Amino acid sequence: MTHSSTTSKPIGTGVLARHQAELDAGRFLIQRCGACQRAVYFPRVLCPHCGAEEPALVAPAGTGAVYAVTTVRRKPEAGGDYNVSIVELDEGVRLMSRVEGMPPADVRIGLRVRARVVVPPGGSGIVVFDAITGDAA
Amino acid sequence: MTTLKQLRGSAAIAGVATYGCGESPGHTDMELLAEAARRAVSDAGLAMKDIDGLCTASASATMWAMPVVEYLGLRPSYIDSTMLGGSSFIAHLLPAMQALASGQCNAVLVCYGSAQRTATFGRREVVASRRYLDPQPYETPYEPMQPLSAYALAASRHMHEFGTTRCDLAEVAVAARAWARLNPEAFMRDPLSIDDVLGARMVCDPLTVRDSCLVTDGAGAFVLVRADRARDLPREPVHVLGTATAVWNRQISSMHDLTTTAARDSGRAAFAMAGLAPSDIDVVELYDAFTINVLLFLEDLGFCAKGEGGAFVRGGAIAPGGRLPVNTNGGGLSCVHPGMYGIFALIEAVRQLRGEGGDRQVAGARTALAHGNGGTLSSQATAVLGLAQTL
Numbered sequence: 001m002t003h004s005s006t007t008s009k010p011i012g013t014g015v016l017a018r019h020q021a022e023l024d025a026g027r028f029l030i031q032r033c034g035a036c037q038r039a040v041y042f043p044r045v046l047c048p049h050c051g052a053e054e055p056a057l058v059a060p061a062g063t064g065a066v067y068a069v070t071t072v073r074r075k076p077e078a079g080g081d082y083n084v085s086i087v088e089l090d091e092g093v094r095l096m097s098r099v100e101g102m103p104p105a106d107v108r109i110g111l112r113v114r115a116r117v118v119v120p121p122g123g124s125g126i127v128v129f130d131a132i133t134g135d136a137a
Numbered sequence: 138m139t140t141l142k143q144l145r146g147s148a149a150i151a152g153v154a155t156y157g158c159g160e161s162p163g164h165t166d167m168e169l170l171a172e173a174a175r176r177a178v179s180d181a182g183l184a185m186k187d188i189d190g191l192c193t194a195s196a197s198a199t200m201w202a203m204p205v206v207e208y209l210g211l212r213p214s215y216i217d218s219t220m221l222g223g224s225s226f227i228a229h230l231l232p233a234m235q236a237l238a239s240g241q242c243n244a245v246l247v248c249y250g251s252a253q254r255t256a257t258f259g260r261r262e263v264v265a266s267r268r269y270l271d272p273q274p275y276e277t278p279y280e281p282m283q284p285l286s287a288y289a290l291a292a293s294r295h296m297h298e299f300g301t302t303r304c305d306l307a308e309v310a311v312a313a314r315a316w317a318r319l320n321p322e323a324f325m326r327d328p329l330s331i332d333d334v335l336g337a338r339m340v341c342d343p344l345t346v347r348d349s350c351l352v353t354d355g356a357g358a359f360v361l362v363r364a365d366r367a368r369d370l371p372r373e374p375v376h377v378l379g380t381a382t383a384v385w386n387r388q389i390s391s392m393h394d395l396t397t398t399a400a401r402d403s404g405r406a407a408f409a410m411a412g413l414a415p416s417d418i419d420v421v422e423l424y425d426a427f428t429i430n431v432l433l434f435l436e437d438l439g440f441c442a443k444g445e446g447g448a449f450v451r452g453g454a455i456a457p458g459g460r461l462p463v464n465t466n467g468g469g470l471s472c473v474h475p476g477m478y479g480i481f482a483l484i485e486a487v488r489q490l491r492g493e494g495g496d497r498q499v500a501g502a503r504t505a506l507a508h509g510n511g512g513t514l515s516s517q518a519t520a521v522l523g524l525a526q527t528l
Contacts, residue, residue, distance in 0.1 A: 016274065042275040042391075068297075068395050070289035071342040072282050084281045084341075086290055086390050096276045096390040105342075109297045126278045 015054060019043045023125030026117045028062065030093055031055035041093035062115040063132065064089040071104040083107050087129055089115075098128045107131075139238055141379075141410045146528045148234040149367035149374035151360050152181025153484045158355035158473040159324045162255040166195065167208050169475075170250025173356035174209060181360040182371040183244060188360070190215035190236060190245030192229035196222075196253075196476045197263055205248070215242035221384065222511020223424055225249075226480035227518035228382040230361070237363050244366075250356030251475035276388055282341055284426065285349060287389035287513030289341035292429040294395040296343065298444065301432065303343050305447030307334035309428040310347050310470050312456035317467025319457060319497035324353050325471045348428040350469035350478065357480040359487065364528075375487045376528060378504075379411030379521040389513045396444070400437035400508060400517040407506075408439070411521035415439040418521070419502040420489045421461060422482035424510040425468040431455070434508055435463075438519065462499045465489055479509030479518065486522050503527055 013021075015031075019042075022029050031040035035052035045054045067088040071081050083104040088094045099107045100116075113129035154176030157169040170193070178185055191213040195201035202218035205211075215236040221228050226247050233245040268277060281287065295301045311331055317323035329347065337345035367374035383399035383406070386392045408414060415438060423434045432446030440461065441449040449455075455463035464470070466485040469478040486505035488494055504527055509518040 020274075068290040068294040069342075070286050070293060070344075071339075072280070072286060073339050073341065082280070084279050084286050084290070086395070094390055096279050096281065096388070098279050109293060124278070 015043045015045055015057070019057065020124060022057065023117055023127065024119060026119060026125065028060070028115050028117050028127045029057040030060045030089065030091060032058045039089070039091035039093045041089070041095050060089050060091050060115070064113055064115075064129070066099060066107060066109050066111040066113060067094055069107050069109055085129070087113060095127070099131065100128050101130050139235070144234050144238060145410055145412065146376040146378050146523070147364055148237050148361050149364045149376045150487050150522070151362050151367045151370045151372055151374060152177045152179070152183065153359045153487045154180055154357070155322065155473070155481065155484060156356045157250070158322055159353050160255055161252060161354040164252050164354070166250050166252050166256070167204065168250070169252060169354065169356035170205065170248050170358070171208055173250060173358040174246055174248040177248070177358035177360050178246060180372060181362070183360060185209065185211070187244050188246045189213055190233060190242035192217040192226065192233055192245060192247040193249060194218055194220040194225040194477070196251065213242065215245060221382070221516035221518070223426065223477040223479045224382065224509030224511035224516045224518035225477065226357075227380065227483055227507060227509035227520050228516065230377055230380045230520055231382070233361050234377060234380075237361065243362065245361040246358060247361065247480065248356070248358035249477060249480050251477070252354045253476045254352050254354045273388055276390055284513045285341045285344060288427040288429055289344045290389055291395045291433070291514055292343050292427070295429060295432065298396055299447065301447035303335055304331055305432065305450060306343065306348055306428040307331045308450045308453070309425065309431045309455070310334045312450065312453060312459070313425060313464050313468040313470040315453070315456040316465050316497055317471035319495070320466050320472060321495070323467040323472040324351055325467070344427055344429070350426045350474040351471070353473050353475050355473045355475035355481070357484050359480070359484060373491050374525060375490045375522050376525065377520060378413065378523045378527060379407040379409065380519065381406030381410065382516065382518040384516045387512055387515050392514060396433070398433050398437050398514050398517055400434050400510075400519065403517040403519040404438035404508070407519040407521050411523075413504065413521055418504050418506045420465060420486065420499045420505045421463045422466070422486045422505065422507045423464060423468070424478050424482055424508055425464055425470050426474070426478065426510060428470070430510060431463065433514070434510070438506065438508060457497065465494060465497050465499060477511070479511070482509060483507040483520060490522060490524055
């Protein structure tokens with residue numbers, strides 16, 4: 001069997017798996033490109049802005065604002081309505097998520113939110129958001 | 138080198154057909170596709186043996202061109218099965234024009250069929266299998282009801298930035314229904330009012346079930362040939378004056394700006410190739426998967442300024458008798474939507490230019506625009522069409 005790979009050095013785990021492993025450990029990370037300094041999300045093996053090699057995984061401030069919002073309607077017996085939002089982090093990147101801890105109908109565009117990692121027992125960690133209330137906003 | 142300007146009008150649509158639109162229980166996707174294909178080839182005054190180019194795509198089968206070639210008994214020298222979602226069949230135009238211009242082939246059949254409404258293997262199974270075959274690991278965990286949630290998110294942003302209202306969105310659905318009531322082929326032809334839309338079951342705020350396209354069966358096909366050959370065929374040729382495709386993203390969360398789609402690029406390039414402007418267009422067919430689409434595409438294609446789509450459609454402005462005829466067959470909202478609608482927008486544009494619109498005919502239409510959308514506002518393909526006098 002021949003290998004066409006240009007290197008025999010074993011490559012590490014892919015960035016999706018490493019990002020997920022951090023989430024599973026309760027840490028939410030984004031990427032920042034070492035060449036153009038722009039923030040990147042979702043994580044990739046190259047910078048989508050300048051094409052540079054894999055941006056480093058870094059901790060964001062964790063704060064941002066709701067950029068777009070919808071309430072998915074679901075029968076009460078199936079769990080009821082739930083929020084789906086696109087959140088824009090203060091670093092400038094956006095991601096799909098949920099704003100929790102308040103009625104879905106009350107989630108508004110512009111609402112200041114803070115990230116929180118949820119790791120269900122035996123499941124994969126995901127990042128959700130809570131409204132920032134009072135002086136913390 | 139052949140420039141895009143040189144390709145302007147070089148090919149023409151010589152035959153079109155739809156088949157099985159609405160409900161066609163007991164049929165496969167392929168059977169519906171093949172019947173539409175046979176009828177489109179016949180409409181063009183050609184025989185199946187004349188077809189030496191094939192463009193097709195499927196929402197589920199990844200090697201779809203091969204079973205289609207096999208089923209139809211073709212030996213094509215040109216094959217394009219690029220899958221960009223619902224815009225695919227408009228996106229197939231430009232490469233097909235290049236293949237015709239180079240002599241690689243002489244008659245291209247573009248065809249699609251889906252028994253999505255009545256099939257036993259339906260949307261539920263397709264959505265479930267996509268989680269494995271076509272993962273979106275950064276969106277799926279939040280359980281967006283796709284594609285609806287993506288369009289709802291875009292609508293929320295349009296309302297926030299520009300003051301667009303649910304009434305503005307409802308205008309689009311009401312206009313589509315008014316056109317559908319003039320089209321015997323349309324699936325939903327009952328009267329529909331603004332209040333009906335506003336009071337309809339909410340699915341993903343701000344979009345109700347009446348802001349959402351139908352789920353029907355149906356097939357569409359058309360035949361593209363060089364313009365000189367089209368002149369010798371029985372139907373009045375409908376020339377492709379300009380066409381372009383643009384993609385900026387797949388996921389709604391990766392869209393650069395939820396109120397501006399890649400239709401801005403596809404439209405600009407298609408109009409530049411055609412040497413025309415939006416004000417030159419007599420009839421407009423836009424992929425209306427959801428009501429918000431029509432506002433976004435009217436803006437991005439230049440029929441009105443960004444943010445003014447809501448004001449543009451108010452008061453029945455795109456309904457029969459309005460200032461601009463849009464989605465004259467009733468669109469995906471009220472006529473037909475078998476998974477991917479783009480080919481039906483193009484076929485309706487051709488029918489209008491041929492004067493075959495019956496009660497819904499736009500008098501004296503010489504130019505038309507057909508626009509396809511795919512994914513979740515992801516792929517955009519625009520075609521500017523015209524009769525011979527527009528060459």
